[in-house]
Amino acid sequence: MASMGARARAAAETLRLAPAARRSAAIAAAADALRARSPEILAANAADLAAATSLKDRLRLDGEGIEAISRALRGLASRPDVIGEEMERWSRPSGLDIARVRTPIGVVGMIYESRPNVTADAAALCLRSANALILRPGSEALRSCLAIHSAIAAGLAESGLPEDCVQIVPTSDRDAVGMMLEGLGGAIDLLIPRGGAALVERVVREAKVPTLGHLEGLCHSYVHSSADVAMALRIVADAKMRRTSVCGATETLLVDRAIAPALVPRLAGALEGCELRGDSEARRLVPMAAAAEADWSTEYLAPILAVRIVSGLDEAVDHIRRYGTGHTEAIVCSDEAAAEAFLARVDSAIVMWNASTQFADGGEFGFGAEIGIATGRLHARGPVGAEQLTSFKYQIRGSGQTRG
Amino acid sequence: MASMGARARAAAETLRLAPAARRSAAIAAAADALRARSPEILAANAADLAAATSLKDRLRLDGEGIEAISRALRGLASRPDVIGEEMERWSRPSGLDIARVRTPIGVVGMIYESRPNVTADAAALCLRSANALILRPGSEALRSCLAIHSAIAAGLAESGLPEDCVQIVPTSDRDAVGMMLEGLGGAIDLLIPRGGAALVERVVREAKVPTLGHLEGLCHSYVHSSADVAMALRIVADAKMRRTSVCGATETLLVDRAIAPALVPRLAGALEGCELRGDSEARRLVPMAAAAEADWSTEYLAPILAVRIVSGLDEAVDHIRRYGTGHTEAIVCSDEAAAEAFLARVDSAIVMWNASTQFADGGEFGFGAEIGIATGRLHARGPVGAEQLTSFKYQIRGSGQTRG
Numbered sequence: 001m002a003s004m005g006a007r008a009r010a011a012a013e014t015l016r017l018a019p020a021a022r023r024s025a026a027i028a029a030a031a032d033a034l035r036a037r038s039p040e041i042l043a044a045n046a047a048d049l050a051a052a053t054s055l056k057d058r059l060r061l062d063g064e065g066i067e068a069i070s071r072a073l074r075g076l077a078s079r080p081d082v083i084g085e086e087m088e089r090w091s092r093p094s095g096l097d098i099a100r101v102r103t104p105i106g107v108v109g110m111i112y113e114s115r116p117n118v119t120a121d122a123a124a125l126c127l128r129s130a131n132a133l134i135l136r137p138g139s140e141a142l143r144s145c146l147a148i149h150s151a152i153a154a155g156l157a158e159s160g161l162p163e164d165c166v167q168i169v170p171t172s173d174r175d176a177v178g179m180m181l182e183g184l185g186g187a188i189d190l191l192i193p194r195g196g197a198a199l200v201e202r203v204v205r206e207a208k209v210p211t212l213g214h215l216e217g218l219c220h221s222y223v224h225s226s227a228d229v230a231m232a233l234r235i236v237a238d239a240k241m242r243r244t245s246v247c248g249a250t251e252t253l254l255v256d257r258a259i260a261p262a263l264v265p266r267l268a269g270a271l272e273g274c275e276l277r278g279d280s281e282a283r284r285l286v287p288m289a290a291a292a293e294a295d296w297s298t299e300y301l302a303p304i305l306a307v308r309i310v311s312g313l314d315e316a317v318d319h320i321r322r323y324g325t326g327h328t329e330a331i332v333c334s335d336e337a338a339a340e341a342f343l344a345r346v347d348s349a350i351v352m353w354n355a356s357t358q359f360a361d362g363g364e365f366g367f368g369a370e371i372g373i374a375t376g377r378l379h380a381r382g383p384v385g386a387e388q389l390t391s392f393k394y395q396i397r398g399s400g401q402t403r404g
Numbered sequence: 405m406a407s408m409g410a411r412a413r414a415a416a417e418t419l420r421l422a423p424a425a426r427r428s429a430a431i432a433a434a435a436d437a438l439r440a441r442s443p444e445i446l447a448a449n450a451a452d453l454a455a456a457t458s459l460k461d462r463l464r465l466d467g468e469g470i471e472a473i474s475r476a477l478r479g480l481a482s483r484p485d486v487i488g489e490e491m492e493r494w495s496r497p498s499g500l501d502i503a504r505v506r507t508p509i510g511v512v513g514m515i516y517e518s519r520p521n522v523t524a525d526a527a528a529l530c531l532r533s534a535n536a537l538i539l540r541p542g543s544e545a546l547r548s549c550l551a552i553h554s555a556i557a558a559g560l561a562e563s564g565l566p567e568d569c570v571q572i573v574p575t576s577d578r579d580a581v582g583m584m585l586e587g588l589g590g591a592i593d594l595l596i597p598r599g600g601a602a603l604v605e606r607v608v609r610e611a612k613v614p615t616l617g618h619l620e621g622l623c624h625s626y627v628h629s630s631a632d633v634a635m636a637l638r639i640v641a642d643a644k645m646r647r648t649s650v651c652g653a654t655e656t657l658l659v660d661r662a663i664a665p666a667l668v669p670r671l672a673g674a675l676e677g678c679e680l681r682g683d684s685e686a687r688r689l690v691p692m693a694a695a696a697e698a699d700w701s702t703e704y705l706a707p708i709l710a711v712r713i714v715s716g717l718d719e720a721v722d723h724i725r726r727y728g729t730g731h732t733e734a735i736v737c738s739d740e741a742a743a744e745a746f747l748a749r750v751d752s753a754i755v756m757w758n759a760s761t762q763f764a765d766g767g768e769f770g771f772g773a774e775i776g777i778a779t780g781r782l783h784a785r786g787p788v789g790a791e792q793l794t795s796f797k798y799q800i801r802g803s804g805q806t807r808g
Contacts, residue, residue: 013725016751084748092770096759103751105781189781210614210782231804238806321417343799344488347420347507355500355802364807365798366496377509377593377795378614379783391781394769395747398759400635402642403768 001179004134004167005187008107011164012132016104020081022159023127030127030155031073034120037151038066044147045116052140057245058114059141069120069148076124076368082387083130097397102390104130106189109180110371111203113138113195118371119148122192123166125371129389134188136169136176138195146170177202183209192384194372212384214375217247217327218299219357222316222342224333225258231354232263232332233270236305238356239330241271245301247373248328248360252296252306254316260309261285267307274303281309296323313338317345324348326375328360349375349382405583408538408571409591412511415568416536420508424485426563427531434531434559435477438524441555442470448551449520456544461649462518463545473524473552480528480772486791487534501801506794508534510593513584514775515607517542517599523552525773526596527570532772533793538592539572540580542599550574587613596788598776616788618779621651621731622703623761626720626746628737629662635758636667636736637674640709642760643734645675649705651777652732652764656700656710658720664689664713671711678707685713700727717742721749728752730779732764753779753786 015023034041045061052059082102089099108131112118119135126133137145149168156163169176180188181203191211193203200215221239223232239250255263264285267276276288277295288307295306296319310316320329330352331342339353350360360383362370367385374380380388419427438445449465456463486506493503512535516522523539530537541549553572560567573580584592585607595615597607604619625643627636643654659667668689671680680692681699692711699710700723714720724733734756735746743757754764764787766774771789778784784792 017749090770092768094763094768096763096768098769103781205612208609210780228804234806235804238808242807339801343801345421348797350798350800352800353802355800355805356807358807359498359500359800359802359805364496364498364500365502366494376614377507381795382798391785393752394754394786396754396756396759396763397743397747398757398763400632400639401759401763402638403646403760403762404642 001169001176002185004169005184007164008132008134008167009187011162012104012106014162015127015130015132015165018130018161020083022161023130024077024081026155026159026161027073027077027124027127028155029158030120030124030152031070031077033151033154034066034070034073034148037147038063041066041144041147041151044143048141048143055114055140059116059144061116061144065117069117072369073120073124076128076386079128079368079386082128082390087392094401095399096401099395100392101395103393105389105391107132107134107187108389109134109136109184109188109191111136111177111180111191111193111199113199114141115194116141116144116148118194119145119168120152121369122371123152125369125386125389127165128386131389132164133166134169134180134184135167136180181207192371210379212372212374212376212380214247214325214327214373216299216325217249217373217375218252218297218323218325219248219250219327219360220252220254220320220324220329221250221357222254222320222329222331223256223259223263224313224331224335224338225256226335226338227259227332228334229259229262229266233266235330235332235354235356236267237270239358240305241274241303242356242358244303246358248358249301250305250330250357251298251300252308252323254308254310254319255282257281257309257311264307271305274305276305276307278307279309282307299325313341317342320346320348327373328352328357330355330357349373405573405580406589408573409588411568412536412538412571413591415566416508416510418566419531419534419536419569422534422565424487426565427534428481428485430559430563430565431477431481431528431531432559433562434524434528434556435474435481437555437558438470438474438477438552441551442467445470445548445551445555448547452545452547459518459544463520463548465520465548469521473521476773477524477528480532480790483532483772483790486532486794491796498805499803500805503799504796505799507797509793509795511536511538511591512793513538513540513588513592513595515540515581515584515595515597515603517603518545519598520545520548520552522598523549523572524556526775527556529773529775529790529793531569532790535793536568537570538584538588539570540584541572585611596775614783616776616778616780616784618651618729618731618777620703620729621653621777621779622656622701622727622729623652623654623731623764624656624658624724624728624733625654625761626658626733626735627660627663627667628717628735628739628742629660630739630742631663631736632738633663633666633670637670639734639736639758639760640671641674643762644709645678645707646760646762648707650762652762653705654709654734654761655702655704656712656727658712658714658723659686661685661713661715668711675709678709680709680711682711683713686711703729717745721746724750724752731777732756732761734759734761753777
């Protein structure tokens with residue numbers, strides 16, 4: 001493991017100075033290799049599935065899934081490069097010319113579970129952002145991830161980049177996670193956890209190096225009194241039911257008292273197959289299960305929706321402040337002043353007006369791909385794509401200036 | 405202490421929504437109050453100085469010093485506000501309009517020692533960036549810092565902002581640092597240590613919340629073979645001797661073999677009062693003390709300069725990679741290609757061409773003031789001013805979009 005750290009650091013130095021075209025070529029070659037090795041990857045995935053006892057949905061790959069991963073990599077390969085970009089440039093009265101230019105972070109460590117596609121997405125995003133990567137997949141997905149990693153390694157080899165640019169911890173050794181949390185002797189600059197709450201909590205709590213990720217996405221949709229009821233029903237149905245297991249799925253619906261009689265009775269019809277759990281006021285409008293206090297702070301990731309009636313924007317914003325996790329919240333309304341107040345006052349990574357909270361991902365933002373959604377306030381917030389995996393430095397050009 | 409955290413969080417919420425003009429007014433009023441309370445502050449400082457056994461230089465304030473702090477605050481009060489700024493905005497094929505807007509971080513904790521002016525600088529920068537602040541000065545500076553804090557509190561009161569926006573830990577209780585390192589029960593979003601290496605190391609090692617700061621500034625100046633010798637001597641003299649105790653001071657001089665005979669013999673004359681410690685090759689050119697291996701990794705913060713002869717750019721960059729701390733490095737040369745190669749290849753927060761490393765501060769960058777220099781690669785790098793103390797969020801405006 002210690003040697004992996006040193007090799008990652010050396011690879012990061014090579015990557016940092018490698019031209020963008022070479023990194024693009026590596027991503028494109030990895031996309032091709034993934035497609036070519038589809039049978040081996042599917043066989044490895046079948047073996048993982050046969051041994052798995054839970055989370056099979058997240059683990060499962062099929063031909064179309066591999067095709068989608070390959071397409072995403074092709075997309076990233078053809079995107080403009082982020083490294084070396086001049087972010088700002090200005091001159092000082094001293095005559096100094098100061099440029100802020102984008103640089104890689106260095107070495108990223110990724111600790112994840114269940115979803116094998118993270119292997120390819122993380123590798124491609126790190127190549128796009130010129131960071132070296134150390135992957136530590138969950139043991140339940142190890143065979144699948146090793147097979148995908150072989151395709152990435154083939155892409156690196158073909159483009160003349162060192163294979164150490166993307167390393168995978170070869171065993172399911174539990175100690176490996178501990179060593180990564182310690183930073184591998186100073187070799188890891190940033191740790192990204194991705195998986196269940198227990199994994200993410202452990203990484204955030206124990207890591208000795210900076211982390212980027214999100215613990216929970218308890219997202220709210222709020223229907224303001226000025227909303228178009230049909231639009232509200234469409235948006236809420238999508239925000240809750242399109243995919244219930246994603247972090248951008250709405251878990252709590254807040255409804256203005258004035259519009260509740262028109263909206264709440266139609267919820268069950270619009271959200272077929274969804275269990276509604278309402279406060280006493282919602283239940284007076286239409287029969288549904290009773291929401292307990294715990295419901296307001298539960299990320300269901302399931303077809304369950306907590307419903308609360310509020311007196312207006314202030315109460316909605318207060319509810320979100322108290323129970324929200326800073327991920328994504330949406331208001332549905334036609335009153336522009338109410339919308340702008342919501343967008344200004346709610347301090348979540350993503351705040352929306354008249355759109356489904358399920359738009360909260362890097363693809364929909366136009367980032368090409370994402371490594372996750374950050375709910376912290378430092379470095380990056382919201383979808384983490386290639387640009388969010390960069391740092392910067394200041395280049396100063398002078399003509400002999402001294403401070404004196 | 406726990407109540408300080410809760411009060412800071414509440415104040416942060418008020419600050420986040422307070423108009424820029426009110427925060428500007430608070431900074432300006434604090435600048436006036438500092439000037440008006442100059443006698444009390446000087447008396448408190450005299451008491452601190454009388455009790456102090458070391459670091460008296462950093463602790464000492466005089467009338468001109470207070471005037472300078474007040475002027476810096478006035479400057480910050482009149483700068484354009486950073487909060488709410490639209491950093492980027494774009495539209496997606498889905499019709500969604502995505503804006504990235506600057507937001508505060510929340511609550512900043514500052515753990516520092518010796519320099520009382522940090523109290524005012526940090527408070528003003530946090531007001532400019534709409535963050536609440538909890539200050540924990542060193543016990544040796546406590547009286548001075550409490551007196552300065554009173555002026556800040558007066559400025560807050562005058563502008564109608566809660567005094568909890570800037571709190572100071574009232575005792576020199578050692579437990580206070582431990583509680584801040586734990587994040588005060590989730591109340592602190594970012595910790596900034598400032599002081600000696602022991603303090604900064606402890607904070608970075610033990611903090612359970614993100615930190616921003618720098619451990620060391622082992623800065624290099626490199627004189628390339630194409631340098632103008634007179635310019636090089638001027639720059640090196642300033643980089644080393646202007647102030648030897650600042651983190652941007654040059655500690656090691658690297659000199660190309662080809663230019664060494666013209667430059668090294670003139671160093672002693674240009675850097676009067678500076679002890680030179682050279683490698684064997686430098687010592688063959690002119691008598692000086694011998695540099696030991698430890699000299700290449702020592703931040704002297706004193707009038708001592710380590711001198712090493714190198715074969716060219718590659719060896720200089722390698723030396724910096726091995727011994728540098730990622731703070732600030734400069735090349736002196738007339739060959740533009742060599743300069744650009746240095747600026748690209750050296751991965752420090754600040755890289756310079758033909759300028760003194762002592763330009764490495766927020767004032768010289770045009771940031772108005774700085775809370776320190778960051779040498780990490782995440783969130784902020786280089787001088788940390790008001791803009792670097794911000795986060796952002798995405799505001800998305802739609803017209804009923806669903807993912808489907």
